[in-house]
Amino acid sequence: MIELDPTYYLYLSALLFSSGIFVVISKRNVIFVLIGIELILNSANLLLATFSRTDLNGQIFAIFSIVLTVCEVAIALAILLNVYRKYHSSNLDELNELSNE
Numbered sequence: 001m002i003e004l005d006p007t008y009y010l011y012l013s014a015l016l017f018s019s020g021i022f023v024v025i026s027k028r029n030v031i032f033v034l035i036g037i038e039l040i041l042n043s044a045n046l047l048l049a050t051f052s053r054t055d056l057n058g059q060i061f062a063i064f065s066i067v068l069t070v071c072e073v074a075i076a077l078a079i080l081l082n083v084y085r086k087y088h089s090s091n092l093d094e095l096n097e098l099s100n101e
Contacts, residue, residue: 016043
């Protein structure tokens with residue numbers, strides 16, 4: 001097995017984080033915002049796993065974080081389905097305008 005330098009993982013994590021921030025800022029659809037948040041959390045999990053090569057505490061914390069993220073996304077999608085049924089839109093700008101009325 002080829003052992004990669006940890007800097008490659010740092011660059012990959014920075015790429016995931018910056019693309020997640022870009023998606024959260026630029027997109028107005030709730031689904032894309034959730035995908036961006038998922039990318040940000042995956043970059044943090046990659047860093048946890050990278051820096052805990054000898055000690056398993058960081059890897060266990062990363063697995064726990066993945067489980068919490070999956071639960072968060074499931075709840076967010078359930079809320080989004082209920083909002084979509086009521087307002088017939090998943091655009092964040094339109095939902096903000098509807099709540100002000």
